[in-house]
Amino acid sequence: MHTYPSYDEKALLSQVAQGDEAAFRIIFHSYHHKLGAYILKLTESFPLTEEIVQDVFLAIWQNRAGLGAINRFESYLFVIARNRAFNCLKQIARERMRKQEWANNRRDEPEEHGPHIAVGYDGLIEKAVDRLPPQQKKVYLLHNQQGMEYASIAVQMGLSATTVKKHMSLALRSIREYVHSHMDPVSILFVIVLRFFLL
Known part of the structure; x- marks a missing residue:
């Protein structure tokens, strides 16, 4: 496992906002295990957790321009992750209901x-x-x-x-x-x- 020296997160986020990929890697490695554990508790699915973690960090990178204005990055990150996890779970539930309805209709x-x-x-x-x-x-x-x-x-x-x-x-x-x-x-x-x- 990589270890990273202590850093000024605010300064690091400002670097990410300017497109610094090395700074982004530090942020990623600092949070992805903790974020994965949190999402796994919500989804109880390793594949779904992997996909959501990737999507969250991709969204962070794509919207990096506003990172310099964020004061509590961890809270910001976990809110995004929670929302994406809930949206995925709702979509899965809807798909199951549709398939069940389709199966019921097929019998008739x-x-x-x-x-x-x-x-x-x-x-x-x-x-x-x-x-x-x-x-x-x-x-x-x-x-x-x-x-x-x-x-x-x-x-x-x-x-x-x-x-x-x-x-x-x-x-x-x-x-x-x-x-x-x-x-x-x-x-x-x-x-x-x-x-x-x-x-």
Whole structure:
């Protein structure tokens, strides 16, 4: 573990505000363990905690111009982290409710239309995934089949989280274009309605 000499945090934040990356690294190493422990208590998820810590410090760097005016940086940092953690947890809860609603609706579907269209749609997705470039395909499968967060995928593949998100975005766009180009308009409309609660 790195150790850092005592420093004037106010002066250090002013340096970060001016774009000093070395000063930012000191701030990061001084707080990221404490911040991670705090977020982990809220989320009870190591992958989610890693992602939130990265997002918080990325936000600090992107909005660094105002750091010189902050008097209590630790409080400022933890408020940002708490808000992001709560927002993530709310989003997860909403997604679970939507998936449950979708599952309930699927049980009530008429059998003459739902199954064969859904199977055809899933088959098209599989074909679209097989056509993806290797990196995009790997990111897509790790995220959708193994449930890995972007931060964990980035570590496993030796990429930045930003690159992983870009690969995922490109993969989803390619899959969407492929599926829509191989389905008739009626089936596309049915699938959009059928999968509404997953969006």
